[in-house]
Amino acid sequence: MSTTVTETVREEPQYEYYYCDHSWNNKREILRGEKAVETFDEIPLIDVERIFSEKYEERLQLATEVADVCKTVGFMYIKNHGISQELIDDVFKLSRTYHDQPLEKKKEEYVYKSETLRGYDIHYTKTPSGPAVKKESFMYSYNPDNDPQLPNLTPEQREQCIGLHNMWPDHIPGFEPRLVEYFAELLKLSRRLMRTFALGLGAEETYFDSIVTAPYVSIILQHYPPRALGAADLDGLGAHSDFETFTILNQDMVGGLEILNKNGFYIPAKPIRGTFVVNIGDFLQRISNDIFVSTVHRVRNTSGLERYSIPFFLSFNVDAEVSVLPTCVSESNPARYGPRNLHEYTARRRQLQKEAHEKGELEDSLV
Numbered sequence: 001m002s003t004t005v006t007e008t009v010r011e012e013p014q015y016e017y018y019y020c021d022h023s024w025n026n027k028r029e030i031l032r033g034e035k036a037v038e039t040f041d042e043i044p045l046i047d048v049e050r051i052f053s054e055k056y057e058e059r060l061q062l063a064t065e066v067a068d069v070c071k072t073v074g075f076m077y078i079k080n081h082g083i084s085q086e087l088i089d090d091v092f093k094l095s096r097t098y099h100d101q102p103l104e105k106k107k108e109e110y111v112y113k114s115e116t117l118r119g120y121d122i123h124y125t126k127t128p129s130g131p132a133v134k135k136e137s138f139m140y141s142y143n144p145d146n147d148p149q150l151p152n153l154t155p156e157q158r159e160q161c162i163g164l165h166n167m168w169p170d171h172i173p174g175f176e177p178r179l180v181e182y183f184a185e186l187l188k189l190s191r192r193l194m195r196t197f198a199l200g201l202g203a204e205e206t207y208f209d210s211i212v213t214a215p216y217v218s219i220i221l222q223h224y225p226p227r228a229l230g231a232a233d234l235d236g237l238g239a240h241s242d243f244e245t246f247t248i249l250n251q252d253m254v255g256g257l258e259i260l261n262k263n264g265f266y267i268p269a270k271p272i273r274g275t276f277v278v279n280i281g282d283f284l285q286r287i288s289n290d291i292f293v294s295t296v297h298r299v300r301n302t303s304g305l306e307r308y309s310i311p312f313f314l315s316f317n318v319d320a321e322v323s324v325l326p327t328c329v330s331e332s333n334p335a336r337y338g339p340r341n342l343h344e345y346t347a348r349r350r351q352l353q354k355e356a357h358e359k360g361e362l363e364d365s366l367v
């Protein structure tokens, strides 16, 4: 009898639940035992120096390598990306300076003071001795006035660039100018990478150029304190997929980011100095007709140290209706999705967040 019970339990499919499309009801089956498939157990490192090459053949070769990883892992480290280590070190210093301030000071830029939810946010977890900070963040977004490639916008298009309403802690010397400089550098890199993805999906290199002229982009200065003793939630950031086109993540040397492989194992994205982690988001998966994969990941800071990371999320221009790429469909594999405006989707997300906050319903935020 007991054997039968054990076997029944073993046969039950198991799922990893994750946050996507406004809900935690998304699940991936964990493929173990006989169901296990070939999957990754490490994150590839790609030298992207060829992104700057004058030779089309070299850029194409890089795009093919990158696309192989986007189809299987959805995550990669990139090195030789052209962004100075001095600038990277400076933005981490500024992030530490910001987060080291007293809570009341940080709340001067509290997201719920802002129409567009830019600024400071904080999440707590329960512990036997009361709430403990799980993660806090400072977010800022694309401001067309700071784009090194100034866009030509109508007043309506300009008004939709929510980074015009960024909130800055003016009392921290150099904070805004250095972070704006970092944003501009990453914007340039991301436009190059978008070309690499276009090529990797079999399209013209410039396929996306006209819809990343004034894109919706955000940077978050994330701070994960060491996990509190007896914390109800082991995650600093729960399992989720990113919803934009792709993310360029800059992490410090502490570690804690983990990537879910197909057999349900979380693979650590160990920090490698001088690299960024780049991962595909849901929207690029969607418009690639699921050829590229948006992989679930989470952050668990078990180090006992403060952890800082700085993700950069790239979307398209606010008025871009984007369809599945023609190169990703065929007669036998038609488009699985219709056109979508990612900006409307993100506006809806902000609206839901605001409503949940007003009702005091944010599940893990006891603010």
Ligand SMILES: O=C(O)CCC(=O)C(=O)O
Pocket: 220, 222, 237, 242, 249, 251, 257, 297, 299, 309, 310, 311
């Ligand atoms: O902090 C990290 O390493 C990852 C952050 C992340 O996944 C996110 O903000 O979407």
Ligand SMILES: [Fe+2]
Pocket: 240, 241, 242, 297
């Ligand atoms: Fe993420």
